Amino acid sequence: MPVHRSGTARTRRLTAAGVLLAAFSCLLTAPSSADSAPARGSAYMGMGVLAHDGRGGAPATTATATQTEGVDVAGYQGNVAWSTLWSSGVRWAYTKATEGTSYTNPSFTQQYNGSYNVGMIRGSYHFATPDSTSGAAQANYFVDHGGGWSKDGKTLPGALDIEWNPYGAACYGKSASAMVSWIADFLNTYKSRTGRDAVLYTATSWWTQCTGNYAGFAAKNPLWIARYASAPGTLPAGWGYYTMWQYTSSGPTVGDHDKFNGTLDRVKALANG
Numbered sequence: 001m002p003v004h005r006s007g008t009a010r011t012r013r014l015t016a017a018g019v020l021l022a023a024f025s026c027l028l029t030a031p032s033s034a035d036s037a038p039a040r041g042s043a044y045m046g047m048g049v050l051a052h053d054g055r056g057g058a059p060a061t062t063a064t065a066t067q068t069e070g071v072d073v074a075g076y077q078g079n080v081a082w083s084t085l086w087s088s089g090v091r092w093a094y095t096k097a098t099e100g101t102s103y104t105n106p107s108f109t110q111q112y113n114g115s116y117n118v119g120m121i122r123g124s125y126h127f128a129t130p131d132s133t134s135g136a137a138q139a140n141y142f143v144d145h146g147g148g149w150s151k152d153g154k155t156l157p158g159a160l161d162i163e164w165n166p167y168g169a170a171c172y173g174k175s176a177s178a179m180v181s182w183i184a185d186f187l188n189t190y191k192s193r194t195g196r197d198a199v200l201y202t203a204t205s206w207w208t209q210c211t212g213n214y215a216g217f218a219a220k221n222p223l224w225i226a227r228y229a230s231a232p233g234t235l236p237a238g239w240g241y242y243t244m245w246q247y248t249s250s251g252p253t254v255g256d257h258d259k260f261n262g263t264l265d266r267v268k269a270l271a272n273g
Helices: 006-029 049-053 061-066 082-087 108-117 135-144 176-194 204-211 264-272
Strands: 068-073 092-099 121-127 159-161 199-202 223-226 244-251 255-260
Touching: 049 204, 049 244, 068 244, 068 264, 082 108, 092 108, 092 135, 108 121, 121 135, 121 199, 121 264, 135 176, 159 176, 176 204, 199 204, 199 244
Parallel strands: 068 092, 092 121, 121 159, 159 199, 199 223, 223 244
Antiparallel strands: 068 255, 244 255
């Protein structure tokens, strides 16, 4: 006797249609990669370090005698307890001032002036977004919105935070040579505006990937290395030593803590130029 399969075929077609409809519905409701990226302006120093380089041990306490404790802060931390940090031995600080050419830190005044008022030597930093505007444009924006320098003995030169892109491709869509040119544009403009060579904050792995491990800035720009481990490890090409080291994002009070590679008088020397 022949077997009739029309019902089975109809069921299969209905099932397939249901699967396609469900898949299409998921595409409409699922967040896109752009939706899952943080909002522009929300980046901060060391934002990509844990995800890309991980975390190791803590620095040896025997090394702290010749190093000076510091912190770095950004807008997401709001008002900072500077007196508490001072009492714990923190003597210098950097505050995020700007990002790109459209963001300024809403907590900048409390953070920048607050650290100064308790006696710390302080500076400000700019989070670079090389995919948005030129290096010169961002350097000018930085200087015009808190990134300047004065020889008062308590103001450090501005720092360029150049690291993984939290909003997209790690190297901001630039080749190594284009990235080097962008950084040079920023640094040259900052020097022409302030008379100081900016500090360069980065991680060795990012620097190697995105600049081809370029060595040409080491002669003039102090290195602020990012590595959450017991030692700063291999430095980017050209630098024989680091000036500052961001060694953790989970320190007391504010999270991001740093070591200056020298005693307090060396911090003051950098401030004075």
